[in-house]
Amino acid sequence: MPPVKRIKKIEINQVKGISNTIFDVELxxxxxxxxxxxNGFGKSSFAVAFHSLRPSKLEIEDEHAHNGNAGAMxxxxxxxxxxxxSEETLTANSGMNEISAAFSVYVIRSALKPRARVHKIQGNSIATASINVPxxxxxxxxxxxxxLVYSYTESKQTFGSNGKAIPNISDVLKDVKLMLKIAQVDFSKEDRTGTRSSIARFRNHVNSRSGTxxxxxxxxxxxxxxxxxxIDHIREIADIVKEFDTGKFGNQVNALCAAIxxxxxxxxxxxxxxACIKHFSYLHDKEYYVTKLKPLKATWKNIAPVEADNRLVLRFPLANQISNGERDTLCLVAELLRARRQLKKDRCILVIDEVFDYLDDANLVACQYHLTQMIPQWKQEGRQxxxxxxTHLDPSYFNNFTFKDQKVVYLSRYNKCPETYVKEMILRRHDASIETDISKFFLHFHPSDRDLSAKFHTLGxxxxxxxxxxxNAYVKTQLDRYISKRNYDPISxxxxxxxxxxxxxxxxxxxADKxxxxxxxxxxxxxxxxxxxxxxxxxxxxxxxxxYNEAVHIKSHRDALTPLFSKLENLTIxxxxxxxxxxxxxxxSHFAPPPAIPLPTPSSATVVAV
Incomplete structure (x- = not known):
């Protein structure tokens, strides 16, 4: 597939809490x-949509149908x-899936599940609840x-009169990594007449020599x-076994005889x-998981990959028997390792749904480290x-995400008020001609007025x-609009x-204190x-x-309105x-309006910083 410069937008329709939304993401x-x-915007619905992609269609479980409507499309x-x-548009719905043909997709969600047990005590059913990680x-x-069944004796006899010259390849056939390399070789030409003739000629030539x-x-x-x-596959296998043991197969003839x-x-x-390669592939993957998870082994529960029910799984005790941070880190890292194995196409999408949000600082850094280790691997392989x-945690306010090269996209963009007068004033507030007065009389309460009309005109x-x-009258009207649930300017x-x-x-x-x-x-x-x-x-x-403090410290290069809007729309806020x-x-109502107090002239006013 050709490389993608940007994923411009993602449109999701009729999935869980999302009716019809176009996300301008620029990924x-x-x-x-x-x-x-x-919270409540639909992040989990976004994750569910991608999690529901199947090879040939988008298949939503009934519990995730939009508004419970199983007939939703x-x-x-x-x-x-x-x-x-150029632009590329890929669609997945209940009858087709162009997305999975072009992208490998993997979704990581919280693994915590509630579990109920019913106990019979003196004839009564008593239910107890617990949290576990499947x-x-x-x-x-x-x-x-x-x-593979291999007999060195039979191979020497099959080779011919100088069968003693060929090497024993028993060790090669038992080496997992080596055999997996050999399995990548294209054997499609092994039955061609020219291939068989060249091998027979080489064998006859060796058998015609004499001596030790x-x-x-x-x-x-x-x-x-x-x-x-x-012969391509002969040469490739010979080169592979030479790397395996240069002492035994370093000679070209030995390597070629091993390849034959x-x-x-x-x-x-x-x-x-x-069948042999399939099992070796499993052993290689198992070693990969064991090695990668070993540094994160739980301190006293000895959590590690185990074979159970003919599967390799990471098995956890009850959630209350392991620390939350340790459990969440192991879960996420295990899922990231699994994602590495399953994201096989040149283009890959990895969705992580709020798993980072509840980690402590140390485990948050650890999990981000494991995620960033994936990216160089994709770059090195020429993949995307x-x-x-x-997340519901805005990186502009919380030091939760500290990737060296990260991009922040607000799914809930603020676009409810076109008025940016206060924002423009705050962005210019550090102009020397207005800084003192803006800080003292505009952005903090003061009982006296201050007229900056001429300076505002100069600054536009x-x-x-x-x-x-x-x-103050203007921002109060915006506050009234906010309380009455009309469009408003969040900074005001x-x-x-x-x-x-x-x-x-x-x-x-x-x-006296005022x-x-x-x-x-x-x-x-x-x-x-x-x-x-x-x-x-x-x-x-x-x-x-x-x-209210963040609102007066906005930056010109950052979207200040969206995060403020998200906070103000929180029901508790x-x-x-x-x-x-x-x-x-x-x-x-209990105090008379504060009287105006005498002010110093602008030239002698004290500079007051916010």
């Missing part, structure tokens, strides 16, 4: 992409931009052991060696050869891996918020909340100072700081803001 190959969306459409600039199937079916084994080998003509090496024996075995015992990590900022009073809402709670604190202070409160720089410091003065403040004033505004309104 870059071999780069971890963090897909951020709030699920669909995934992937649109990609190719290296040559076996993680690393290899689905263990192929039976099937060694060393003398016979030394007497073989170079022309005869080169003639046999023109292996080819004869393959030709005469094709099914046995295939699209690792998609679904919105005139209707060019005074502190106009600004955050500014209004901070202004309101600082105003409420100011009103509760003694008159000037000092206004001179304190940060909202948190203002709140702490008020507590020291004996002012009782709601816990929400402090908890909401993660939102919305309830907290409503409680804060109710508290502020009650405070306002």
């Amino acid at each position: 870059i190959p071999n780069k971890p992409t963090i897909l951020v969306a709030p 699920p669909e995934i459409v992937i649109t990609s931009t190719m290296d040559d600039g 076996d993680i199937e690393l290899i689905g079916k263990i192929p039976p052991k099937h060694p 084994t060393a003398q016979i080998i030394a007497a073989v003509d170079t022309a005869e060696i080169e003639l046999l090496r023109q 024996q292996i080819c004869e075995l393959h030709k005469e015992k094709k099914e046995e050869f295939k 891996l699209f690792p998609l990590i679904l 900022l919105y005139f209707e918020i060019s005074t502190a009073n106009k600004f 809402v955050c500014c209004a909340v901070r202004n309101a709670l600082e105003r409420a604190v100011y009103q509760k202070l003694d008159t 000037p000092a409160f206004l001179d304190i720089h940060k909202t948190r410091d203002k709140l702490d100072w008020a507590l020291e003065k004996g002012i009782d403040l709601p816990e929400q004033f402090f908890l909401l700081a993660v939102i 919305r309830h907290m803001i409503e409680e804060v505004m109710k508290f502020c309104a009650e405070t306002e």
Whole structure:
């Protein structure tokens, strides 16, 4: 398949909680992409859609049908931009699957499952619940052991009068890695007349020599060696066995004689050869899993791959018998190792559904390390891996994802308010002509107005918020829109909340303390100072700081609106803001509006940083 420059968008229809959504993702190959969306948005539905891909169709289980409608028609459409600039659109639905023909897809989800047991006690049924991790199937079916039957004595007799000159290949046939290399050789030309004639000619030439084994080998003509090496599969096998043991097969004649024996075995015992390679492949994969998981072996439960029910599985004790971090790390790493084995196409999509979100710092780093180890392997093989990590934790606020080269995509894009006046003002707030006044009178509560109309005009900022009073009135209208569940500007809402709670604190202070409160720089410091003065403040004033402080420290190169919107749409956050505004309104009703206080001239004003 031709390489993909970008996966532009993913459309999902009628899957679990998703009705019809187009995700503009712009996925870059071999780069971890963090897909951020709030809880309840549909991240699990996104993962379920990809998990439901079957070789010939998209098959959704009844429990994952959209709105419980088993007759719904699920669909995934992937649109990609190719290296040559063309577009490729692949569709999977209940009747077709173009996606799996072009991409290998693997989905990792939480392995935790509830389990109920019913006990009979004195005739009564008593149910108890527990959490367990089902076996993680690393290899689905263990192929039976099937060694190749080889007799060195018979091989010498078959070769001819100088059979003593050929090497014993018993060790080669028992070496797992070597035989797996040989199995990759193309044997399709072994039955051709020209191949059989060339082998017979070489055998006759060796048998025509005389002397000791060393003398016979030394007497073989170079022309005869080169003639046999023109047969691709003979040459390739000879080169493989030379790498295996240069002392035994370093000589060209020895290596070619070993290759002839292996080819004869393959030709005469094709099914046995295939069965042997199948078991060797299992042994190789088993060793791979054991080796990779050994450094992560649980400290006292000795969790490791085991053979059970003719499968190789990673078996866990009950969840309460192993630490959460240890369990989650082992689960994720085991799934990543399994993904490495199953993602075989040149293009691969790996979806990880919120597995990272609940790891502690150390295990989070460990799991990211194992994921990043996959990417160089794909690059080295000239393949493309699209690792998609679904999370509700925004990397802009949490240090949960620290990949060197990561991309963040917000699935729930903010587009509900076209007004960006406050955002533009905040992005220009550090201009020397307005910095002091913006910080003190606009972004913090102050009982006096400040007119920056001329400076706003010079900077090209919105005139209707060019005074502190106009600004506060504007953000208050946005807060009202938010509370009444209409379109709103999230940055304005955050500014209004901070202004309101600082105003409420100011009103509760003694008159003598109010000037000092206004001179304190940060909202948190203002709140702490008020507590020291004996002012009782709601816990929400402090908890909401993660939102209202972020709003006034936005960066031009980062999407500030989407993460703020995600937080503000959280039902608990919305309830907290409503409680804060109710508290502020009650405070306002008990105190007279704060009087304006004399201000120093702009030239002598003290610079106050947020």
